Amino acid sequence: MKTENQRAWFFVLPVLVLVAFNALVPLMTVVNYSVQETFGNNQFFWAGLRWFEEILRSERFHAALGRQLLFTFTILIIEVPLGIAIALAMPRKGPWVSVCLVLMALPLLIPWNVVGAMWNIFTLPDIGLLGWVLNNGVGIDYNMTTSPVAAWITIIVMDVWHWTSLVVLLCYAGLVAIPDAYYQAAKIDGASNWAVFRYIQLPKMKTVLTIAVLLRFMDSFNIYTEPFTLTGGGPGNSTTLLSIDLVKIALGQFDLGPAAAMSLIYFAITLAVSWIFYTVMTKDDP
Amino acid sequence: MAKITLDKLRHSYLPAPTSPADYALKEIDLSWRDSGAYALLGPSGCGKSTLLNIISGLLTPSDGKVLFDGQDVTTLPPDQRNIAQVFQFPVIYDTMSVYDNLAFPLRNRGVDEARVDARVREIAAMLELEDRLSTRASNLTPDNKQKISMGRGLVRDDVNVIMFDEPLTVIDPELKWKLRSKLKELHQKIAVTMIYVTHDQTEALTFADQVVVMQDGEIVQIGTPVELFERPHHTFVGHFIGSPGMNILPCDVDGGRASCLGQASELEGAISRVGGRTEIGNPPEFVRLADTGIPAFVRKSADLGRHTVIEAVAGDTAINAIVDGNAPERGAEVKLAFDPRQTRLYADSWIATEEAAQ
Numbered sequence: 001m002k003t004e005n006q007r008a009w010f011f012v013l014p015v016l017v018l019v020a021f022n023a024l025v026p027l028m029t030v031v032n033y034s035v036q037e038t039f040g041n042n043q044f045f046w047a048g049l050r051w052f053e054e055i056l057r058s059e060r061f062h063a064a065l066g067r068q069l070l071f072t073f074t075i076l077i078i079e080v081p082l083g084i085a086i087a088l089a090m091p092r093k094g095p096w097v098s099v100c101l102v103l104m105a106l107p108l109l110i111p112w113n114v115v116g117a118m119w120n121i122f123t124l125p126d127i128g129l130l131g132w133v134l135n136n137g138v139g140i141d142y143n144m145t146t147s148p149v150a151a152w153i154t155i156i157v158m159d160v161w162h163w164t165s166l167v168v169l170l171c172y173a174g175l176v177a178i179p180d181a182y183y184q185a186a187k188i189d190g191a192s193n194w195a196v197f198r199y200i201q202l203p204k205m206k207t208v209l210t211i212a213v214l215l216r217f218m219d220s221f222n223i224y225t226e227p228f229t230l231t232g233g234g235p236g237n238s239t240t241l242l243s244i245d246l247v248k249i250a251l252g253q254f255d256l257g258p259a260a261a262m263s264l265i266y267f268a269i270t271l272a273v274s275w276i277f278y279t280v281m282t283k284d285d286p
Numbered sequence: 287m288a289k290i291t292l293d294k295l296r297h298s299y300l301p302a303p304t305s306p307a308d309y310a311l312k313e314i315d316l317s318w319r320d321s322g323a324y325a326l327l328g329p330s331g332c333g334k335s336t337l338l339n340i341i342s343g344l345l346t347p348s349d350g351k352v353l354f355d356g357q358d359v360t361t362l363p364p365d366q367r368n369i370a371q372v373f374q375f376p377v378i379y380d381t382m383s384v385y386d387n388l389a390f391p392l393r394n395r396g397v398d399e400a401r402v403d404a405r406v407r408e409i410a411a412m413l414e415l416e417d418r419l420s421t422r423a424s425n426l427t428p429d430n431k432q433k434i435s436m437g438r439g440l441v442r443d444d445v446n447v448i449m450f451d452e453p454l455t456v457i458d459p460e461l462k463w464k465l466r467s468k469l470k471e472l473h474q475k476i477a478v479t480m481i482y483v484t485h486d487q488t489e490a491l492t493f494a495d496q497v498v499v500m501q502d503g504e505i506v507q508i509g510t511p512v513e514l515f516e517r518p519h520h521t522f523v524g525h526f527i528g529s530p531g532m533n534i535l536p537c538d539v540d541g542g543r544a545s546c547l548g549q550a551s552e553l554e555g556a557i558s559r560v561g562g563r564t565e566i567g568n569p570p571e572f573v574r575l576a577d578t579g580i581p582a583f584v585r586k587s588a589d590l591g592r593h594t595v596i597e598a599v600a601g602d603t604a605i606n607a608i609v610d611g612n613a614p615e616r617g618a619e620v621k622l623a624f625d626p627r628q629t630r631l632y633a634d635s636w637i638a639t640e641e642a643a644q
Binding site: 179181182184185187188189190191192195199200203204284 | 342344363364365369370371373374375377379380381382390391394395422435438
């Protein structure tokens with residue numbers, strides 16, 4: 001018979017308390033807000049599922065969700081293949097390894113609001129290096145405060161610059177873990193470079209790549225600081241992603257009920273997509 | 287299928303080797319006939335894997351040539367040498383089925399699908415994998431994975447040589463034995479040159495027609511298992527082969543006669559040369575307990591069922607003996623006699639007696 005040791009609870013308890021205070025309690029507060037209406041003054045009235053219905057029918061929410069999906073999809077389509085390509089091109093041995101790793105890690109070390117501010121200044125048409133060169137050197141009319149297209153290109157380029165490194169580092173870790181014997185066997189089997197990539201490198205990278213895509217999905221889907229510092233959601237609403245819209249509703253308009261309902265829907269989407277993706281990617285694993 | 291010749295082969299991992307110690311492989315001259323089974327035997331770091339990688343083309347030697355059927359292939363890459371290699375850890379293509387794994391080397395070479403199918407089924411039958419052809423290779427046990435690695439070598443009928451680099455390291459002991467006999471069986475079915483690298487004497491001696499024993503980047507002896515066992519040319523071979531290995535005792539040589547531990551030792555034949563350091567060697571199988579001989583006391587005694595291995599100490603030298611029947615107790619005083627036909631003189635580790643007339 002298995003002996004049960006109740007003492008184990010004491011070791012789990014601190015973590016439970018910590019998780020309760022930083023996740024469960026705030027989340028429950030949000031759940032609480034989402035089913036009530038308030039006019040301030042700490043008075044609350046029961047609202048049922050009204051806010052959820054309202055949000056799900058709201059065109060504003062649909063538009064923000066659409067922009068969010070477009071943003072996340074675009075950066076994944078760019079960052080994942082680019083990350084794999086850079087990881088493949090990096091040296092596996094020798095003095096350049098550490099140089100490459102440090103260079104790759106640099107963007108990841110910069111605080112998010114600094115990244116936003118940097119790109120903001122970088123792209124200013126009158127004094128920013130990139131903005132000035134594009135307008136005066138190349139002759140392209142580039143101004144992200146007036147053109148939605150320019151604003152979109154800028155936030156995507158910024159995200160690619162900031163986060164491709166994460167994909168690179170994870171893929172690189174997967175690549176260096178492949179024993180030499182695999183490459184030697186492939187050489188002897190007469191495999192082409194493409195076959196080596198398709199049948200050795202890609203399958204061996206699958207686990208880290210799954211993690212990379214998952215992390216990039218969650219981070220980009222919840223992104224707030226960088227685009228907020230860069231464009232503030234503008235021009236107009238053209239770069240108002242879900243999180244920016246949420247903050248506008250919650251803190252700008254102080255509509256706590258709809259904002260809470262939107263938060264929960266937002267959270268559910270993130271969770272569902274992550275779960276489906278992970279389940280599909282790992283279903284063949286032994 | 288090819289005859290393999292290694293011509294004055296040397297290799298160093300250093301860019302500018304100066305002394306012999308810089309070489310991982312010291313001058314090797316060797317010729318292997320077509321479709322033989324050979325083993326490279328030696329301890330870790332003796333250069334056997336280096337030699338293997340040079341033959342397969344994964345490594346280009348610093349000096350010397352590799353010839354397949356007289357044709358110089360020294361600078362050819364592995365895929366142009368028509369060789370196959372099985373590595374220490376099974377290499378399989380995880381995402382492919384067993385069938386696709388076996389078909390991979392053929393499809394890469396543009397063999398037509400009908401021929402691929404025939405070959406894959408034939409090899410799978412030989413390896414007893416035919417009922418798993420559609421299984422994903424990553425779901426197999428290590429021994430079956432290693433069978434696939436072997437199969438990818440066997441499936442090509444144009445290979446010059448199949449090389450095995452300690453292929454049974456990760457296999458369970460009981461399956462090791464099975465896989466080893468399978469390999470021997472395959473070699474008899476498919477006449478192809480096979481080179482088997484191992485540090486396990488049992489694997490080498492059971493697999494190969496001819497064993498190459500290596501130490502410190504040098505070949506110390508080439509011979510059939512029986513030759514290696516019966517007349518080691520170097521104390522290392524005697525020490526490495528047999529369980530326990532050959533007794534090696536320091537001795538004095540004076541006027542054409544050797545004496546060891548104060549007693550005259552009779553040798554298999556006349557002394558051919560003397561060197562700085564002289565030793566006599568005698569396998570434990572040929573040490574007898576007698577009425578006269580080297581006095582010693584028994585320090586350890588291990589009953590292995592069919593016979594007993596005793597370790598006796600004479601002065602401060604340990605001598606192993608294999609005794610059938612009643613073995614002396616620990617601490618017993620015994621006298622040890624060496625069979626002269628199996629007692630040889632080694633000068634500076636190399637054999638220095640003439641072979642006894644049969």
